[in-house]
Amino acid sequence: MSTTTLTGTIALLGLILRRNRIWILIWVASIALLVLLTAVGVAGLFPTQASIDEAAAATQNNAAAIAFNGPAQGLDTLGGEVAFQVDAMGLVIVSLMSLFTVGRLTRGEEEAGRLELVRSLPVGVHAPTVAALITVAAMNVVVGALTFLALVAAGLPTTGSLVVGGSYAAVGIFFAGVALVAAQVTENTRTVYGSGVAVVGLAYLVRAVGDVGDGTLSWLSPIGLAQKARPYADERWWPLLPLLAAAVALIAVASRLAAKRDHGAGLVSPRPGPATAAPSLGHPFGLAIRLQRGTLLGWGAAVLVVGIAYGWIAPTIDSFVANNPTMAKFMASAGAGSLTDTYFATAFRIMALIASGFAIQSALRLRGEESALRAEPLLAAPVSRWRWAASHLVIALAGSLALLAVAGLATGLSYAIAGGPWSSVPRLLAAALVYAPAMWLLTALAVIIFGLAPRWVDAIWAILAGCFIVALLGVVLGLPDWVQQLSPFDHIPALPAARLDVLPLALLTLLAAVIVLGGLVGLRRRDIG
Amino acid sequence: MNIRVPMPRNAAAPIAVSGLIKNFGSTRALDGLDLKVEAGEVHGFLGPNGAGKTTTIRVLLGLLRADAGSASLLGGDPWRDAVELHRRIAYVPGEVSLWPTLSGGEIIDLLGRIRGDLDKSRRDELLERFELDPTKRARTYSKGNKQKVALVAALASNAELLILDEPTSGLDPLMEAVFQDCIHEVRAQGRTVLLSSHILGEVEALCDRVSIIRLGRTVQSGTLQEMRHLTRTSIKAELRGSADGLETLPGVHGLEIRDSQVRFEVDSSQLDAAIRRLAEIGVKSLESHPPTLEELFLSHYGDELANEPGRML
Numbered sequence: 001m002s003t004t005t006l007t008g009t010i011a012l013l014g015l016i017l018r019r020n021r022i023w024i025l026i027w028v029a030s031i032a033l034l035v036l037l038t039a040v041g042v043a044g045l046f047p048t049q050a051s052i053d054e055a056a057a058a059t060q061n062n063a064a065a066i067a068f069n070g071p072a073q074g075l076d077t078l079g080g081e082v083a084f085q086v087d088a089m090g091l092v093i094v095s096l097m098s099l100f101t102v103g104r105l106t107r108g109e110e111e112a113g114r115l116e117l118v119r120s121l122p123v124g125v126h127a128p129t130v131a132a133l134i135t136v137a138a139m140n141v142v143v144g145a146l147t148f149l150a151l152v153a154a155g156l157p158t159t160g161s162l163v164v165g166g167s168y169a170a171v172g173i174f175f176a177g178v179a180l181v182a183a184q185v186t187e188n189t190r191t192v193y194g195s196g197v198a199v200v201g202l203a204y205l206v207r208a209v210g211d212v213g214d215g216t217l218s219w220l221s222p223i224g225l226a227q228k229a230r231p232y233a234d235e236r237w238w239p240l241l242p243l244l245a246a247a248v249a250l251i252a253v254a255s256r257l258a259a260k261r262d263h264g265a266g267l268v269s270p271r272p273g274p275a276t277a278a279p280s281l282g283h284p285f286g287l288a289i290r291l292q293r294g295t296l297l298g299w300g301a302a303v304l305v306v307g308i309a310y311g312w313i314a315p316t317i318d319s320f321v322a323n324n325p326t327m328a329k330f331m332a333s334a335g336a337g338s339l340t341d342t343y344f345a346t347a348f349r350i351m352a353l354i355a356s357g358f359a360i361q362s363a364l365r366l367r368g369e370e371s372a373l374r375a376e377p378l379l380a381a382p383v384s385r386w387r388w389a390a391s392h393l394v395i396a397l398a399g400s401l402a403l404l405a406v407a408g409l410a411t412g413l414s415y416a417i418a419g420g421p422w423s424s425v426p427r428l429l430a431a432a433l434v435y436a437p438a439m440w441l442l443t444a445l446a447v448i449i450f451g452l453a454p455r456w457v458d459a460i461w462a463i464l465a466g467c468f469i470v471a472l473l474g475v476v477l478g479l480p481d482w483v484q485q486l487s488p489f490d491h492i493p494a495l496p497a498a499r500l501d502v503l504p505l506a507l508l509t510l511l512a513a514v515i516v517l518g519g520l521v522g523l524r525r526r527d528i529g
Numbered sequence: 530m531n532i533r534v535p536m537p538r539n540a541a542a543p544i545a546v547s548g549l550i551k552n553f554g555s556t557r558a559l560d561g562l563d564l565k566v567e568a569g570e571v572h573g574f575l576g577p578n579g580a581g582k583t584t585t586i587r588v589l590l591g592l593l594r595a596d597a598g599s600a601s602l603l604g605g606d607p608w609r610d611a612v613e614l615h616r617r618i619a620y621v622p623g624e625v626s627l628w629p630t631l632s633g634g635e636i637i638d639l640l641g642r643i644r645g646d647l648d649k650s651r652r653d654e655l656l657e658r659f660e661l662d663p664t665k666r667a668r669t670y671s672k673g674n675k676q677k678v679a680l681v682a683a684l685a686s687n688a689e690l691l692i693l694d695e696p697t698s699g700l701d702p703l704m705e706a707v708f709q710d711c712i713h714e715v716r717a718q719g720r721t722v723l724l725s726s727h728i729l730g731e732v733e734a735l736c737d738r739v740s741i742i743r744l745g746r747t748v749q750s751g752t753l754q755e756m757r758h759l760t761r762t763s764i765k766a767e768l769r770g771s772a773d774g775l776e777t778l779p780g781v782h783g784l785e786i787r788d789s790q791v792r793f794e795v796d797s798s799q800l801d802a803a804i805r806r807l808a809e810i811g812v813k814s815l816e817s818h819p820p821t822l823e824e825l826f827l828s829h830y831g832d833e834l835a836n837e838p839g840r841m842l
Contacts, residue, residue: 273631273635273665276663373624377682
């Protein structure tokens with residue numbers, strides 16, 4: 001790479017920072033804040049060494065908790081407990097930050113046609129990509145540094161905190177490499193995000209299966225590898241080195257691939273399409289299905305894999321309780337139902353939150369189509385606004401229900417095949433489906449923002465993030481009840497551990513219907529464009 | 530002189546807009562705009578960028594709600610009766626945005642079926658005339674080809690009113706000719722066209738009447754002939770005698786005298802007197818041409834354009 005291929009990098013860096021400062025600020029600040037609040041929250045939960053020891057004894061062999069959080073290491077220290085709560089989740093969020101930022105800055109700019117204008121200037125061939133990578137690398141370094149400072153500020157040991165911060169940065173940079181390769185292969189930014197999220201999900205699952213077993217498999221996962229650096233538990237730095245080496249290798253591969261392709265194109269060139277439309281493509285709903293089916297299938301595959309993994313791990317939890325009479329007695333006395341049922345309840349809440357991503361994305365297609373001026377040809381044809389909106393909303397609402405069904409069936413069947421009772425299949429299906437009203441309420445909120453204040457639709461993602469935080473960290477952060485109850489997911493009975501209560505489900509559904517209606521009325525009254 | 534046979538007066542004008550006002554925040558996009566398009570005519574809709582042409586069209590399509598004034602489309606209310614009215618119109622947007630993963634053929638069929646009047650043989654004929662490959666994904670079409678997709682979809686319909694917003698800005702001259710043929714055919718069938726355009730030659734070749742707008746207001750509307758009467762004719766002549774006295778004639782502008790050659794422009798209402806004076810002096814040769822649409826256009830916007838170099842036609 002000669003220096004002329006980098007001409008203009010600094011100027012482009014300035015442009016990126018100018019255009020993305022809010023994006024960058026939100027990601028970096030919210031990750032640092034999440035770490036800080038978790039650390040302070042955990043410290044508040046366990047004020048004495050005795051309470052830490054008690055918690056450690058309860059989680060030491062708790063396969064369910066390990067499946068969600070990571071290996072049980074250093075749990076007899078406050079640092080170990082904090083890392084157990086925040087490490088896996090933080091690593092996933094940092095990975096997503098890198099993925100979305102790289103996609104947005106590289107293929108996103110290229111697809112929008114803006115990069116073409118930049119490339120016509122006296123700017124080196126590699127300058128736009130290098131400027132994007134510098135930005136993402138810097139974001140990761142800052143996230144790592146702030147994480148370190150937050151943990152130290154919460155009173156945790158320096159070395160362990162440094163390892164957590166370092167592992168965040170290393171995993172983030174690794175996924176920047178993954179995203180950059182994906183951005184060369186496909187010409188569609190959406191596909192870059194989809195395939196990148198699939199790799200993050202796979203990394204999380206491989207780690208879960210590995211950690212529940214003897215931990216060998218976890219070495220194959222970038223997230224598992226980061227946790228092998230053992231923060232607050234005899235730290236070691238070397239597991240982070242392969243991550244950085246892999247990141248460099250991925251960037252090199254991306255650079256090779258970039259040299260082979262034309263501007264605007266991917267490596268896979270699109271096939272010609274049909275000269276005439278199939279009969280199904282004759283109305284707005286047919287179009288909406290055609291536009292969304294790829295997305296729905298992608299989410300379906302993701303939920304399927306997650307369900308299979310959660311179901312597969314479940315028998316380990318049964319045996320953990322069976323081999324541990326004290327634990328069994330404790331669980332029974334706490335009236336929490338069986339540990340396995342609690343595990344499934346948590347698993348479905350997480351899967352429902354994940355699947356809500358589809359519901360929101362699908363409903364926001366409306367805004368995407370409108371902004372891209374693709375609503376116009378339909379609305380200038382004899383298609384009412386409601387009919388156009390319904391074409392996408394039906395897919396959002398029914399598709400999210402279908403995803404829950406896939407999650408329930410995949411988990412139940414996988415559990416049964418792995419040794420669980422077959423009777424659990426319908427039980428787990430029901431446990432998954434009860435989350436539909438909560439997902440519909442989030443969809444409804446997206447619709448009403450779209451109808452009344454379309455410029456602000458992306459705020460719905462912040463609402464989803466809030467629901468995630470309440471579900472995963474609500475107790476740890478010591479959030480007051482009324483804050484936790486703001487999340488619709490908090491009102492869903494935690495089947496199969498809890499009893500089915502129809503009333504909250506009916507109320508959430510009704511509320512969702514009213515809000516959707518409000519959004520549609522707003523849509524009918526406002527300007528399009 | 531209007532060469533069109535007047536249409537029966539019982540039907541409402543396809544487009545009747547009066548005193549239309551539309552604000553976007555603190556910007557006033559339309560400021561009392563008037564526009565009347567009669568049945569069976571091709572109506573040119575002219576104005577510089579940002580004058581409000583697209584905003585007017587979007588109000589007529591029921592996509593935007595006007596703040597004041599009235600607009601009627603095919604006798605109905607464009608906002609309230611949108612769905613019913615849209616069965617009778619076809620629209621080509623100024624900025625054609627297509628579904629990137631669908632092929633051009635799929636998009637043409639989809640729009641035709643939604644309108645409910647897809648004519649398969651007409652569609653295939655238009656694809657051939659516009660030399661458009663319907664199997665390519667919309668993502669891979671150039672700007673001109675995207676416009677062809679929208680044009681084929683609109684022209685393949687039986688809509689009684691075509692609303693075309695700068696439909697040929699990306700077409701090459703050959704395709705421009707095909708487009709003009711198609712519009713002549715549409716007019717021969719007695720259908721109505723509103724053609725917003727920057728290509729003045731195209732408007733001159735196609736349009737019966739023209740409305741020129743500026744800053745959200747209609748500045749002039751009428752047939753090209755009528756408009757020409759309001760402006761100046763260019764004269765270039767070689768004289769036998771001295772050009773004395775020409776400069777004192779009323780309505781003469783920009784007189785240039787070089788030996789026996791004179792050039793000037795004269796207000797069309799004063800043309801008579803100028804020609805009489807030239808005849809008295811004696812004329813060896815005479816060229817005169819009526820103002821082109823471009824000159825008409827510049828006479829309305831010349832000052833503004835000179836003062837705002839960033840603003841282009």
